[in-house]
Amino acid sequence: MNTPSALEEMMAALRCLPGVGPKSAQRMAYHLLQRDKSGALRLAQALARAVERIHHCVKCNNxxxxxxxxxxxxxxxxxxxxxxxxxxxxxxxxxxxxxxxxxxxxxxxxxxxxxxxxxxxxxxxxxxxxxxxxxxxxxxxxxxxxxxxxxxxxxxxxxxxxxxxxxxIARGLPVGGELEYVDSGTLAQAVLERRVVTG
Missing domain, CATH: 3.40.1360.10 (Dna Topoisomerase Vi A Subunit; Chain: A, domain 2)
Structure with a gap:
């Protein structure tokens, strides 16, 4: 069976997302076309708007x-x-x-x-x-x-x-962490970056 070229293009486009392989892209494409066409259109429009409107802030680069x-x-x-x-x-x-x-x-x-x-x-x-x-x-x-x-x-x-x-920024033990469960590198860094406690 020949897959429609538009569907192949959709699957290929979905594969640009991190962690999405051929099978995942296929499942997503079929889901959008079969069960959520309005969601697919909303997604396409949102992506197009974002790519068109979003750029980097000249001060913070966000x-x-x-x-x-x-x-x-x-x-x-x-x-x-x-x-x-x-x-x-x-x-x-x-x-x-x-x-x-x-x-x-x-x-x-x-x-x-x-x-x-x-x-x-x-x-x-x-x-x-x-x-x-x-x-x-x-x-x-x-x-x-x-x-x-x-x-x-x-x-x-x-x-x-x-x-x-x-x-x-400092590194060290997580809040609520217990020493016996902390890796040795984190514990060593916490000891090195210790601070004076004032009474």
Whole structure:
């Protein structure tokens, strides 16, 4: 049986999503066509609108519909603090934690030589310009992976050479964590990053 070319094109398009192989794409396509045609149209229209309207904020590099996003325009945020994160999802987690009220810069990735991502593939020149705009401290909140640590080290060297104060978020034990269940690397880092308790 020959599959209609439009259906093949739909399946091929669905495969661009992470974790979606041929079988998953086929199931999704058949589901949308058989059970939810209005959902398929809504999805197509939403994707087309998003691709047309969404770009990068000129200040923080996060996704936005405006030239400057609402976070960067907010007068309630501390304009002297700049938190650098890898991805928009990391920014959302920081906001959900309600532990930070400064500005952001989203790298849209991290240094990863094995994946062919070097310093020229990240907007480090824009970050440097942003950090020089009356920023008192840059907080590096990249992930605690080999790539995230390498990215943090590279950025801290770049910014420190410009005389910009740089800090890195701490790592350690999770809230509610028990020592016997924590891996040795996390425990060792928690001991190294211990702080003085005042009575």
């Amino acid at each position: 996704y936005a519909e405006e030239e400057i996003c609402s976070l960067c325009r907010s007068l309630k945020r501390d304009a002297g603090l700049l938190c650098v994160v890898e991805m928009p999802a990391d920014l959302l987690m920081m906001e959900q934690a309600q532990c930070y009220r400064g500005m952001y810069f989203v790298l849209m990735g991290r240094l990863s030589p094995l994946d062919g991502v070097g310093p020229r593939d990240l907007p480090l020149d824009r970050l440097l310009r942003r950090a020089q705009e009356n920023i008192g401290e840059v907080i590096l909140a990249t992930n605690f992976t080999v790539e995230g640590d390498a990215t943090a080290h590279y950025i801290s060297t770049l910014l420190a050479a410009q005389g910009i104060k740089v800090s890195r």
